[in-house]
Amino acid sequence: MEFQIGDSGVTAPKGFLAAGGSAGIKKGNTRDLAIICSKVPCVAAGTFTTNLVKAAPVKWDQHIVYECPKAQAVVINSGIANACTGEEGLENCRKTAKAASEVLHVPEDAVLVASTGVIGQQLPVDKIEAGVAKLAPFLSGTREAAATAAKAIMTTDTVPKEVAYTVDIGGVTVTIGGMCKGAGMIHPNMATMLCFITTDAMIKKDLLQKAFSEVIDDSFNMISVDGDTSTNDTAIVLANGMAENPLIDSEDDNYARFKEALKIVATELAKKIAGDGEGCTCLFEAKVKNAKTKKDAKILAKSVITSSLTKAAIFGHDANWGRVLCALGYSGADFDPDKVDLSFVSEAGSIGIMKDGKALDYSEEKATEILSCDPVQALIDVKDGNCEATAWGCDLTIDYVKINADYRS
Amino acid sequence: MEFQIGDSGVTAPKGFLAAGGSAGIKKGNTRDLAIICSKVPCVAAGTFTTNLVKAAPVKWDQHIVYECPKAQAVVINSGIANACTGEEGLENCRKTAKAASEVLHVPEDAVLVASTGVIGQQLPVDKIEAGVAKLAPFLSGTREAAATAAKAIMTTDTVPKEVAYTVDIGGVTVTIGGMCKGAGMIHPNMATMLCFITTDAMIKKDLLQKAFSEVIDDSFNMISVDGDTSTNDTAIVLANGMAENPLIDSEDDNYARFKEALKIVATELAKKIAGDGEGCTCLFEAKVKNAKTKKDAKILAKSVITSSLTKAAIFGHDANWGRVLCALGYSGADFDPDKVDLSFVSEAGSIGIMKDGKALDYSEEKATEILSCDPVQALIDVKDGNCEATAWGCDLTIDYVKINADYRS
Numbered sequence: 001m002e003f004q005i006g007d008s009g010v011t012a013p014k015g016f017l018a019a020g021g022s023a024g025i026k027k028g029n030t031r032d033l034a035i036i037c038s039k040v041p042c043v044a045a046g047t048f049t050t051n052l053v054k055a056a057p058v059k060w061d062q063h064i065v066y067e068c069p070k071a072q073a074v075v076i077n078s079g080i081a082n083a084c085t086g087e088e089g090l091e092n093c094r095k096t097a098k099a100a101s102e103v104l105h106v107p108e109d110a111v112l113v114a115s116t117g118v119i120g121q122q123l124p125v126d127k128i129e130a131g132v133a134k135l136a137p138f139l140s141g142t143r144e145a146a147a148t149a150a151k152a153i154m155t156t157d158t159v160p161k162e163v164a165y166t167v168d169i170g171g172v173t174v175t176i177g178g179m180c181k182g183a184g185m186i187h188p189n190m191a192t193m194l195c196f197i198t199t200d201a202m203i204k205k206d207l208l209q210k211a212f213s214e215v216i217d218d219s220f221n222m223i224s225v226d227g228d229t230s231t232n233d234t235a236i237v238l239a240n241g242m243a244e245n246p247l248i249d250s251e252d253d254n255y256a257r258f259k260e261a262l263k264i265v266a267t268e269l270a271k272k273i274a275g276d277g278e279g280c281t282c283l284f285e286a287k288v289k290n291a292k293t294k295k296d297a298k299i300l301a302k303s304v305i306t307s308s309l310t311k312a313a314i315f316g317h318d319a320n321w322g323r324v325l326c327a328l329g330y331s332g333a334d335f336d337p338d339k340v341d342l343s344f345v346s347e348a349g350s351i352g353i354m355k356d357g358k359a360l361d362y363s364e365e366k367a368t369e370i371l372s373c374d375p376v377q378a379l380i381d382v383k384d385g386n387c388e389a390t391a392w393g394c395d396l397t398i399d400y401v402k403i404n405a406d407y408r409s
Numbered sequence: 410m411e412f413q414i415g416d417s418g419v420t421a422p423k424g425f426l427a428a429g430g431s432a433g434i435k436k437g438n439t440r441d442l443a444i445i446c447s448k449v450p451c452v453a454a455g456t457f458t459t460n461l462v463k464a465a466p467v468k469w470d471q472h473i474v475y476e477c478p479k480a481q482a483v484v485i486n487s488g489i490a491n492a493c494t495g496e497e498g499l500e501n502c503r504k505t506a507k508a509a510s511e512v513l514h515v516p517e518d519a520v521l522v523a524s525t526g527v528i529g530q531q532l533p534v535d536k537i538e539a540g541v542a543k544l545a546p547f548l549s550g551t552r553e554a555a556a557t558a559a560k561a562i563m564t565t566d567t568v569p570k571e572v573a574y575t576v577d578i579g580g581v582t583v584t585i586g587g588m589c590k591g592a593g594m595i596h597p598n599m600a601t602m603l604c605f606i607t608t609d610a611m612i613k614k615d616l617l618q619k620a621f622s623e624v625i626d627d628s629f630n631m632i633s634v635d636g637d638t639s640t641n642d643t644a645i646v647l648a649n650g651m652a653e654n655p656l657i658d659s660e661d662d663n664y665a666r667f668k669e670a671l672k673i674v675a676t677e678l679a680k681k682i683a684g685d686g687e688g689c690t691c692l693f694e695a696k697v698k699n700a701k702t703k704k705d706a707k708i709l710a711k712s713v714i715t716s717s718l719t720k721a722a723i724f725g726h727d728a729n730w731g732r733v734l735c736a737l738g739y740s741g742a743d744f745d746p747d748k749v750d751l752s753f754v755s756e757a758g759s760i761g762i763m764k765d766g767k768a769l770d771y772s773e774e775k776a777t778e779i780l781s782c783d784p785v786q787a788l789i790d791v792k793d794g795n796c797e798a799t800a801w802g803c804d805l806t807i808d809y810v811k812i813n814a815d816y817r818s
Binding site for chain 1 (some may be wrong): 422435459460461462492493495526527529639640657717718719722727731732735737738739744746747766767768804805807809810811813814
């Protein structure tokens, strides 16, 4: 069984320290720099943006995660994305890693970096070097330190996003903590998803990557705020082994339990991002049941939460089943429109809207009441098999447009 | 050479009549019924929604276009989409065709039908039968009749959409006229695109279909308002041969000229739909040059005009090149991000924004001036080959959300 540790994040596992502060990248004295550091070297796994246009930090981290044996620290800045910055951008990643290497006493090629913010500008790397040196003495294993780091990576996020769970691995308590920042624009550029997960589990690097890739597929790859895939998307997990659990070195029960706990952490973080999408008023979940294949279930669920028309209807608390059926229909997945059942579910109850592809005689008033809650779930039964998938998004609001139509200034 | 006939539509070609009026489907005395009728039987071609959920009129028309030799009339209603209506919906198409058949003296299986509006409701077919009988005496070949028909098929369109061109085919003037309705919601359901093109060309049915399918691929299939593909999308062309041009029965020069003129008509109509997208303030065109393949060029151009972030930036008159590059990057097409040039073009001039994947030092003020016009073009040179494509969309505005979040009432 997994247990949640309330109000906790990346410092929950043994041996992880964090700090957050201001390096002067953003205007004013706003927090814009965070460090995560493990007391001992970690195995690392990561997944990165599929965008052909990859920001410099993505290239840097791919090298470290895929080609270097260990990682030990992460330096994250908000304010500037270091994307579309060419050779100079990559050199600035190296300089940031070097600065962290010196003050944290870890190898330069054990320092991961991540950036989120305006595209096309070079990082003020001198400020980051100075910021890292200034921040290092504040590294701490407290909840407060993790919370400060979670705040420092925010852009237009309205709340910091942290979670931590424990899981029993071979009689030993293993902890997994995480923080992420979401679907915010920064002064306006693209949304960037950054996620950092720490764990004290002892696990082989290749199994950590395998578990993480599969978990990300069912969590972060199932959310969408506006369909735009950033140049900077990065999710990283560091495992330092300090829980001293029996080493996870094969796909046994311990691996399965660890992966399940990792999935819970990743899913909770992903839902926090979807529920804090730009301008949104609610988390909108689409759950597809009884699809022919897992792939069909995923395509159907994602099509519903990415449909602009459906998202706008959710904002209007409107049980517009036509738009849901329409989004299923153009998704490209295989199903029979004449077999689809649809209900809407929230804390205010559940209401059947459509059965066998046709509208039921439901109460619009009750539907509106259910759709006025946060979160809202569309439960779709395609009655065509036994596979299911869930996707998470948010409503499309007037504020989304306002946020994203602002002039850069 | 093709020549435009100003202020003209489906009655411009010889032998075509039209009428528009109210059958009482919509509230009040609003126009909601249109008829197009040819004096003689026509060969017909059509393209239809790819949505798995197909409305009854789509199924009816597919039967007529693909399996019957001739067509002669079209009955179009707005107000109710006749989608997700099962067997009864299809029976209502038949009843509509039968009513038209009787008053227009044409075979029942030569009557095409089309609907746009609320999904999931049955057509008030008695009102449509009475409406067809009432409207038939007003069928006329005048410009005014065509304009009235174009108005009767509107939903949330803000302007009727008509166009007509002539083209010389073997020394004979052939005329092509068309009307369409666009990316409007009706009291809120999905956007539906309907397009009806008439021509007096003499052309074999299989060649008409071939030309039309190819033309639609470069015109209507290159527009997007919100990425939602309707259950009712229909584009039909009727050719009655009354121009008495040399029969187009092979892919010769005459065929090429006819196809080019048909493409101009379809493109003009498609652009009218994109430029009148729900809530939009401008037509937004993305032209991709020098791509490796035509397919890559199309994917790249469409990705830009469907990106919510880019569309919101256009609404804000913001030369946000990062979003454009980002949309190119996640499109799935093959190109080199470090070779991309980008300019914005409008009647206020042209400005280079990005060269070789990096920002130029451009004037934000001038860029804003250019982006404040309608239409606005993003000109993207990927310098990777010699294929090009253009896609048309519109900006994403506060009004789009308002229109689509309204309660159905």
